[in-house]
Amino acid sequence: MIPLKDNIPSRRFPLVTLTLIIINTLVWLFERSLGPSMENLIFAFGVTPADLFQYGLVSQLFFMTTAMFMHGGWMHFLGNMLYLWIFGDNVEDRMGKFRFLIFYLITGYIATLAHVLSDPTSTSPLIGASGAIAGVLGGYFVLFPHAKVLTLIPIFIFIQIIHIPALYFLGFWFLLQIFNQTFQGAQSVAFLAHIGGFAAGALLVKFFQKYRY
Template structure:
């Protein structure tokens, strides 16, 4: 018993709840490496494959790794802030990948993305400017995220992790670009069809 007549065990439990162990905070990072199934994993890796290598070329290998992990952690924090009472486990790399997409938007404003667009019963493959593709994606995430704040069901998607990760990635890229910490892109033109040209940016590598 303490001076107020409260059992010591109760006090210890209160302190444990008030100050979670380090392992709890570590889950903000470890959740990035977990997925809900192969479809979830492959979908995330597809987006990372499309946008990740170009951002890595601009930042460098080590800086890109740190950038990716940092975006993932802050994306987890954004989800936690937006859903403080949620008891549903959050897993997936989409918050970190959203950060990569945000950086891509800033670093490659004139790039194009080969996109699959469903039109009624048909699927059309078209080339879209990267700002259009990423802008539409972000707006959809934001609309879904704001809707989830007033809905009891969020649909099993951590919308605010996507929003937070994207915003953090864009902001970090903006800061690095302003300080000259990103490598300049080299433009390589690759013919795509008779009427369109896909631009792929990369940094020259010395062998």
């Protein structure tokens, strides 16, 4: 399922959401410009579970932050930015700019820790905004369960576009992450980070909410 847009208009310009997308885009283009050396950048600025587990959270906070703005492939990057654009503006609208930025970073850190705890001896660097964006999805799930998400559903050679309530769209997304973590266990995709980020966002969103309508 590919989300196209939702039916909740923002009352304020989503400055932080747009800024995050711009920064992620600039970093991604820089990564691509490096060619084969891109891997060196990932190892230098990604967060390595073994290092975080050994040296502690405080010493690795810088890398936990830089890792959130890096991606490993076009689909990884484009998918994350699409979800952030569609769901981030409304969550930012309810929190205000500064609160939303802190919420985004904190849920991203929690998502990273969830992944690290699953494999604390791994020396493979973790990168991507997926954990923090999962936190945004968790926040949206709580704040706007009755919103409608215009969704593109490819079925073999057919394409269907329908409106799906956010409760079901995001609920299915969350269950899919649990399914993948349980039955696939793919190490190239940090499904546990998605689960941890989403859960953190759903639990913390009320503490960060500033505006109520």
